[in-house]
Amino acid sequence: MKLEELRQIRERASKELSLRKGNARIKVVIGMGTSGIAAGARDVMAAFLDEISVRNLTDVVVTQTGERGLASSEPVVDVLITGEPKVSYGQMTADKARRVVVEHLVNGNAVTDFVIEVRG
Amino acid sequence: METIRLKIDGREITAQAGQTILEVAKENGINIPTLCHLDGVEDVGACRLCIVDVHGQLVTSCTTKVGADMDVQTQTAPVKEYRRMILELLFAEGSHVCSFCVSNGGCELQDLACDLEMHSVRVPYSFPRNRIDATHPQFLIDRDRCVLCGRCVRVCAQVEGAHTWGFAERGSTARVITDLAVDWGQAESCTSCGKCVESCPTGAIVRKGASNAEMRKKADLVGRLTERREHE
Amino acid sequence: MNRRLDVLVCSGAACVSSHSAEVKSALACEIDARGLSDEIRLVETGCMGPCELGPVLLIYPGGTFYVRVSPNDVAEIVEEHFLKGRPVRRLLWETPEARRIAEEKKQVPFFEKQQKIVLANCGEIDPENIEEFIATGGYEALGRALTEKSPEELIETLVASGLRGRGGAGFPTGLKWRFVARESGKTKVVVCNADEGDPGAFMDRSLLEGDPHSVIEGMTIAAYAVGANHGYVYVRAEYPLAIRRLKTAIEQARNAGLLGLNILETGFAFDLEVRIGAGAFVCGEETALIASIEGERGMPRTRPPYPSTSGVFGHPTLINNAETWGNIRHIVLHGAQWFAAIGTPQSPGTKVFALSGKVVNTGLVEVPMGTTLREVIFDIGGGIPNGKAFKAVQTGGPSGGCIPAEYLDTPIDYESLKKLGAIMGSGGIIVMDEDNCMVNIAKYFLDFTCDESCGKCVPCRAGTRQMLDLLEKITDGKGETADIDRLRSLGMMVASTSLCGLGQSAPNPVLSTLKYFGHEYQAHIHEHRCEAKVCPSMIRFEINPAACRACDKCRTVCPVTAITGKPGTPPYQLDAQTCIRCGRCAEVCPFDAIAINSGDLN
Numbered sequence A: 001m002k003l004e005e006l007r008q009i010r011e012r013a014s015k016e017l018s019l020r021k022g023n024a025r026i027k028v029v030i031g032m033g034t035s036g037i038a039a040g041a042r043d044v045m046a047a048f049l050d051e052i053s054v055r056n057l058t059d060v061v062v063t064q065t066g067e068r069g070l071a072s073s074e075p076v077v078d079v080l081i082t083g084e085p086k087v088s089y090g091q092m093t094a095d096k097a098r099r100v101v102v103e104h105l106v107n108g109n110a111v112t113d114f115v116i117e118v119r120g
Numbered sequence B: 001m002e003t004i005r006l007k008i009d010g011r012e013i014t015a016q017a018g019q020t021i022l023e024v025a026k027e028n029g030i031n032i033p034t035l036c037h038l039d040g041v042e043d044v045g046a047c048r049l050c051i052v053d054v055h056g057q058l059v060t061s062c063t064t065k066v067g068a069d070m071d072v073q074t075q076t077a078p079v080k081e082y083r084r085m086i087l088e089l090l091f092a093e094g095s096h097v098c099s100f101c102v103s104n105g106g107c108e109l110q111d112l113a114c115d116l117e118m119h120s121v122r123v124p125y126s127f128p129r130n131r132i133d134a135t136h137p138q139f140l141i142d143r144d145r146c147v148l149c150g151r152c153v154r155v156c157a158q159v160e161g162a163h164t165w166g167f168a169e170r171g172s173t174a175r176v177i178t179d180l181a182v183d184w185g186q187a188e189s190c191t192s193c194g195k196c197v198e199s200c201p202t203g204a205i206v207r208k209g210a211s212n213a214e215m216r217k218k219a220d221l222v223g224r225l226t227e228r229r230e231h232e
Numbered sequence C: 001m002n003r004r005l006d007v008l009v010c011s012g013a014a015c016v017s018s019h020s021a022e023v024k025s026a027l028a029c030e031i032d033a034r035g036l037s038d039e040i041r042l043v044e045t046g047c048m049g050p051c052e053l054g055p056v057l058l059i060y061p062g063g064t065f066y067v068r069v070s071p072n073d074v075a076e077i078v079e080e081h082f083l084k085g086r087p088v089r090r091l092l093w094e095t096p097e098a099r100r101i102a103e104e105k106k107q108v109p110f111f112e113k114q115q116k117i118v119l120a121n122c123g124e125i126d127p128e129n130i131e132e133f134i135a136t137g138g139y140e141a142l143g144r145a146l147t148e149k150s151p152e153e154l155i156e157t158l159v160a161s162g163l164r165g166r167g168g169a170g171f172p173t174g175l176k177w178r179f180v181a182r183e184s185g186k187t188k189v190v191v192c193n194a195d196e197g198d199p200g201a202f203m204d205r206s207l208l209e210g211d212p213h214s215v216i217e218g219m220t221i222a223a224y225a226v227g228a229n230h231g232y233v234y235v236r237a238e239y240p241l242a243i244r245r246l247k248t249a250i251e252q253a254r255n256a257g258l259l260g261l262n263i264l265e266t267g268f269a270f271d272l273e274v275r276i277g278a279g280a281f282v283c284g285e286e287t288a289l290i291a292s293i294e295g296e297r298g299m300p301r302t303r304p305p306y307p308s309t310s311g312v313f314g315h316p317t318l319i320n321n322a323e324t325w326g327n328i329r330h331i332v333l334h335g336a337q338w339f340a341a342i343g344t345p346q347s348p349g350t351k352v353f354a355l356s357g358k359v360v361n362t363g364l365v366e367v368p369m370g371t372t373l374r375e376v377i378f379d380i381g382g383g384i385p386n387g388k389a390f391k392a393v394q395t396g397g398p399s400g401g402c403i404p405a406e407y408l409d410t411p412i413d414y415e416s417l418k419k420l421g422a423i424m425g426s427g428g429i430i431v432m433d434e435d436n437c438m439v440n441i442a443k444y445f446l447d448f449t450c451d452e453s454c455g456k457c458v459p460c461r462a463g464t465r466q467m468l469d470l471l472e473k474i475t476d477g478k479g480e481t482a483d484i485d486r487l488r489s490l491g492m493m494v495a496s497t498s499l500c501g502l503g504q505s506a507p508n509p510v511l512s513t514l515k516y517f518g519h520e521y522q523a524h525i526h527e528h529r530c531e532a533k534v535c536p537s538m539i540r541f542e543i544n545p546a547a548c549r550a551c552d553k554c555r556t557v558c559p560v561t562a563i564t565g566k567p568g569t570p571p572y573q574l575d576a577q578t579c580i581r582c583g584r585c586a587e588v589c590p591f592d593a594i595a596i597n598s599g600d601l602n
Helices: A003-016 A034-038 A041-054 A094-106 B021-027 B077-093 B108-115 B151-160 B195-199 B221-231 C013-017 C020-033 C071-083 C130-135 C140-148 C151-161 C173-182 C203-210 C212-226 C240-255 C286-293 C322-334 C336-340 C373-380 C414-419 C438-452 C458-475 C481-497 C501-505 C508-516 C518-527 C553-557 C584-588
Strands: A026-031 A060-065 A077-081 A086-089 A115-119 B003-008 B011-016 B051-054 B057-060 B071-073 B139-141 B165-168 B175-178 B205-207 C005-010 C040-045 C057-060 C064-066 C093-095 C100-102 C189-194 C230-236 C260-263 C268-277 C317-321 C350-357 C363-368 C390-395 C401-404 C428-433 C539-543 C563-566 C569-574 C594-598
Touching: A003 C130, A003 C140, A026 A041, A034 A041, A041 A060, A041 A094, A077 A094, A086 A094, B003 B021, B011 B021, B051 B077, B057 B077, B077 B108, B077 C458, B077 C481, B151 B165, B151 B195, B151 B221, B195 B205, B195 B221, C005 C020, C013 C020, C013 C203, C013 C240, C020 C040, C020 C071, C064 C071, C130 C212, C130 C240, C140 C212, C140 C322, C151 C173, C151 C212, C151 C322, C151 C336, C173 C212, C173 C317, C189 C203, C189 C212, C189 C286, C189 C322, C203 C212, C203 C230, C203 C240, C203 C322, C203 C350, C212 C230, C212 C240, C212 C268, C212 C317, C212 C322, C230 C240, C230 C286, C240 C268, C268 C286, C286 C317, C317 C322, C322 C336, C350 C373, C363 C373, C373 C390, C373 C428, C390 C438, C390 C508, C401 C438, C401 C508, C438 C458, C438 C501, C438 C508, C438 C518, C458 C481, C458 C501, C458 C518, C481 C501, C481 C508, C481 C518, C508 C518, C539 C569, C553 C563, C553 C569, C553 C584, C584 C594
Parallel strands: A026 A060, B003 B071, C005 C040, C189 C230, C189 C317, C230 C268, C350 C428
Antiparallel strands: A026 A077, A077 A086, A086 A115, B003 B011, B051 B057, B051 B071, B139 B205, B165 B175, C005 C057, C057 C064, C093 C100, C260 C268, C350 C363, C390 C401, C390 C428, C539 C594, C563 C569
């Protein structure tokens, strides 16, 4: 192994460790209470994770949170970007999730069609 | 060879580089007490009796090489006191009763006690009760009289090349053993050369048949042997 | 689904002994049962630090830190946290002083005050996966050293960094490297001293268990700098987990071309051998360790010659402690200036300590040099448990000294500790409270060193024995006034005339307690009083007639029928002659009617 090869391994392996870095710029929080899961939150989360990985976004973490009382709007997803107000999306689906990744996370424009709240 | 100038007890002395403080002192008639040192084998600095003060540091003169402008003190108050305490510890640790020892009158430990004016032992005796190993046809070892100087171990390995003697256990239970702690008579590596007997400073390793105060040893034997080998 | 959670299970020896392996397998089962295997990765890491609270789990992203996890908690963690995103609050670390629950690992005061350099990877990566080490920048320092730096430059960097040996003596590491580099011998040897023998110390063990590659990398860099092609890691047999992970790491490094004949294809050759010690304390002394590597009895040799001139099999040998090796890659990566700015000017960098004894948070901590004892014991350690009063802290293991409360604000560095009659040692910190008898503590440590003495030199072999006998005499209530002087003069002699560091430092616990806690020795000798009520010969159990309700509990548990009385007719009587001072009666008495007293009756 040469030094360049070592550095390639590092490149690849550090992506594996990205979850542990904890200084991501963007945080996607998926409501995974009972009603969220019943409304399809797991599919939404899978779509987020997949799209983020396909697009090779390294400064995004996906976490979950519990029930917050907006059962009719579930699945609910919050997008927190450092220095910007918190944007909440409601009645999410896998397709909507992919749009949020492209338009909001990558291009920086909230997908106003699904926004239920902007706060902060 | 490089010549070195140093001071021992205030005396200006010249020495050869590579010599130990002990060697230089001896050459110049300055007496430093020793016990584990034996001419002809490596020095190990085990007994600590040959400590001297070099610029405020206590070092063993048998293992410390002379250096330029060294100021060696062999008789400061702490040095003398520590030597005496070490000697007392040796007496208290074993069972050194001269009056019924074969080496009485020919014992280096006894000589040291006289030289260092050890009038009494200020620490309690431990009265060990080790079994005497008299299984060897010619020799025997009384471990209660052993001071663990390791001269037997070194002479057996470095001069005879037999490696019969070794150490076992540690701390206050440390002892010299033959082969893998078998009786001396069963130690197959032993060549019965007797160098350990002549090297032992006390009445621990002795020739059978000697009675009270009859044992006399040739401690200089090993030194003479190795010297002759070097000249071959 | 893509991976979204990393669950780090501490698998340091302390957590393993509190059954972390069972927690891990329960987690694996539960995650599998719920079909979450693709989303969640389980990682076994090295020691995370707070050993008292094991098994511990660290979950990323978010850094949730669970303590005292049992296999029974696993279902709830998976259901609530992994599936529904609600951390299980009852398993979070509640810090006693603030009654505050820490949501994240970094909020815990135990971690807040620490600065992890050597231990940065411990508890954060899988020590058996070389790629995780590489991901954190591992072997980059070696790569740069081999391709961009000359051996001289590396040595200059080390000298300028001011790094000092972490094994205890604090000798400047760069100078040691320079000495070995200047030796003309063809064969040179690099050695890692991981023969950590102090009771209560586990710095080296945790490093080898948690980040073995950092030690390998440091040694390889040094080998290049001094011109060595062969190295040994000397570990004691009592560290099976550390040995296993180290061997795995060496194997991985070899397979990756990071050890062996052609490292990183630069033509530089270096390889490592693991030597397992039988667990003699004296083998932590470098010349004894070298003798042991050679296959000889582990006995120290006189210095000079120093190992840098004549070490393993007579070859010039560079020997450093495991923690020192762990620092090297960081210094090469970040530079001497960066390192020198951490800690104090005389003692730069951080130091890892094993915190144990009467302290709330026992475990492994890493702080910048110059941090005070008070900060380590009270801020990080969480103070003394059960509202007891602090009495003393022992630094440097059995050869260290006991430091009383008035010196708690002493900064931890080599010189400050030495001034107090203690030593840095390899980094053991044992905290003692009002229930510790300092004479008994001195006896305990001396018993250890006396037992571990190799027996080669007279002062250590016979002197420590005499000192121990004197201490036993005092704690047995048979001490005389003159014994204090005897102890002191024997101690001075052993310290001044012993061959190696073991004997030279063995009297420290006695001399330091004589200095700072002399009144306890006096009380033992003159009043037969043990303040801490520890020494059995000086305590007596007494029934307070006013408090006794004749419940009969004490009488039934007394194993020697020293207590007599009739149920319902107080007070009961305790016969001091028969009593064996086992303490069972005081334990069972519901009315606190049985007092433990010490000292002569007037």
